[in-house]
Amino acid sequence: MMTPNESEGTAEGMTAFADLPLRPELLNALSGLGYEEPTPIQREAIPPLIEGGDLVGQAATGTGKTAAFALPILQRMAEDRGAGPFALVLVPTRELAVQVSQAFHRYGRELGARALPIYGGQPIGWQIKSIERGVDVVVATPGRALDHIRRGTLRLDTVRVVVLDEADEMLDMGFAEDIEAILQETPEERQTVLFSATLPPRIEGLTGRYLREPVRIQMGREAAAPGETPKVRQEAYIVGRAHKPAALGRLLDVEAPTAAIVFCRTREEVDTLTENLNGSGYRAEALHGGMSQEHRDRVMGRLRGGTAELLIATDVAARGLDIEQLTHVVNYNVPSAPETYVHRIGRVGRAGREGVAITLAEPREHRMLKAIERQTKQRIAVRKVPTVADLRARRLELTRAALQESLMEDDLQQFLAVVEPLAEEFDVMEVALAAVKLAYDSSGATVDEEEIPEVAPQPSRDGRDGRDRRDGGRRERRGRGPAEGMTRLFVGAGRSAGIRPQDLVGAIAGESRLSGRDIGTIEIADRFSLVEIPDGAAEDVIKALRKTTIKGRKPTVRRERDATNRRSR
Numbered sequence: 001m002m003t004p005n006e007s008e009g010t011a012e013g014m015t016a017f018a019d020l021p022l023r024p025e026l027l028n029a030l031s032g033l034g035y036e037e038p039t040p041i042q043r044e045a046i047p048p049l050i051e052g053g054d055l056v057g058q059a060a061t062g063t064g065k066t067a068a069f070a071l072p073i074l075q076r077m078a079e080d081r082g083a084g085p086f087a088l089v090l091v092p093t094r095e096l097a098v099q100v101s102q103a104f105h106r107y108g109r110e111l112g113a114r115a116l117p118i119y120g121g122q123p124i125g126w127q128i129k130s131i132e133r134g135v136d137v138v139v140a141t142p143g144r145a146l147d148h149i150r151r152g153t154l155r156l157d158t159v160r161v162v163v164l165d166e167a168d169e170m171l172d173m174g175f176a177e178d179i180e181a182i183l184q185e186t187p188e189e190r191q192t193v194l195f196s197a198t199l200p201p202r203i204e205g206l207t208g209r210y211l212r213e214p215v216r217i218q219m220g221r222e223a224a225a226p227g228e229t230p231k232v233r234q235e236a237y238i239v240g241r242a243h244k245p246a247a248l249g250r251l252l253d254v255e256a257p258t259a260a261i262v263f264c265r266t267r268e269e270v271d272t273l274t275e276n277l278n279g280s281g282y283r284a285e286a287l288h289g290g291m292s293q294e295h296r297d298r299v300m301g302r303l304r305g306g307t308a309e310l311l312i313a314t315d316v317a318a319r320g321l322d323i324e325q326l327t328h329v330v331n332y333n334v335p336s337a338p339e340t341y342v343h344r345i346g347r348v349g350r351a352g353r354e355g356v357a358i359t360l361a362e363p364r365e366h367r368m369l370k371a372i373e374r375q376t377k378q379r380i381a382v383r384k385v386p387t388v389a390d391l392r393a394r395r396l397e398l399t400r401a402a403l404q405e406s407l408m409e410d411d412l413q414q415f416l417a418v419v420e421p422l423a424e425e426f427d428v429m430e431v432a433l434a435a436v437k438l439a440y441d442s443s444g445a446t447v448d449e450e451e452i453p454e455v456a457p458q459p460s461r462d463g464r465d466g467r468d469r470r471d472g473g474r475r476e477r478r479g480r481g482p483a484e485g486m487t488r489l490f491v492g493a494g495r496s497a498g499i500r501p502q503d504l505v506g507a508i509a510g511e512s513r514l515s516g517r518d519i520g521t522i523e524i525a526d527r528f529s530l531v532e533i534p535d536g537a538a539e540d541v542i543k544a545l546r547k548t549t550i551k552g553r554k555p556t557v558r559r560e561r562d563a564t565n566r567r568s569r
């Protein structure tokens, strides 16, 4: 049986990356990354950008906007590479500069694309040397970019494309004049691209002055028709990336779905998460576009037959599937477009049955969540990830319910032989307590004792959540800083050195007075990691870590130089 939602999904998904005018080197990179299909913003933005036109895109983090501008730049660069930088991407923060630059490396590997992040706080001499060595894409914060331009160490006369990424954020941070000064240093015939989560009048002003007849793309223009979104209990949990697998496990424990489907972004994510869940005792099956039809049929059979309870899938793989007994849809990330969200959750809550849609969001994805709420005109309640105490309470409740059922239904006479002799020696109440403990202990997987740190959502800037923005606009990008009361440490070793979150937790818990639960969000980048720890413990932890090795290395450990984010000049 196909529902209208699903047939729509099939039609909508017809654009594959291969249908976009992208070179094989780029298509290879994308399939290597496990991307199965373009996100809506990519579908719409890539063709006009490859044509060379200007573009204004309204899109927040999580929509896939980085690839939407990076792929066309790489495509155009490959056809028309010169001596100097081909593209300049301006971004509000150092973190984003690093992320965007890494994205260019990932997508442009086979093209040998050289991208360089440039931001304040990093030694300028080192940056100058890197620029001299040759670079195709400069990804910079405005202040530092202008610094280089004024010193004559960055020339922009070869630049063909300029991207203003998170433009509203840059204006909020007081970069308006710098941006205009930089644009004036670039050739007039350049292609100019602006991405922004919101389009207030100031952005429109900038667009009017510097973009020529831009194509306009707005995420999720078509509002979902009332009634299109099924009545489903919709909840979201804000969790740091490192804690997502644990948070998911805990939610599954509390929700105890009959059958659930967990949506992931890429094939790799599907595989890793499936492994992780199976390792923790769940019965999860992976489903993605890289699998044969035969394999997919087998997986579906196991799910329908009840030998599997969890399906971990990409959108592509799940298209057209109809699972009768599905009770829960989980978005392991915030979906890249409101329409995707609506399609996904349309799989539960059918025919009057109760359905639950759970979304895990990283703090920076909070804005996408708000956009989905506005589109669907339905509230997604932000809830706290169950704590260890919540889990215990839930298990106690399950134990009580099981005992009650047994008292009402089972033939218990045969156990008199056990209880009677014990009752002579102990109080009957005590005997009961011991029996309950045994039942409780055998009632579930071992509860992991580590608390998942609570993280605050990054408030959306349009003021809907009532925060005061009259701060002079110079504050560092909120939500990207550490959580309140926490200090972020920089550790000079990351993914490429094989560092995993548990290695950092192990090193910190092993060497300092902190325990695992004191440690906050952990982010692992290619060549470094960031770890949040309580303010008061920073000195001790730094000292302790400097004396020890992590995965056989002695990496640099210091406080993250956060203040330099505020203004990169």
Ligand code: AMP
Binding pocket: 034, 035, 036, 037, 038, 039, 042, 060, 061, 062, 063, 064, 065, 066, 067, 265, 266
């Ligand atoms: P962005 O909105 O650019 O910050 O991207 C959000 C995340 O989505 C990043 O982790 C990307 O690697 C990922 N991503 C971007 N495009 C796709 C795609 N077409 N399929 C799967 N994942 C994607």
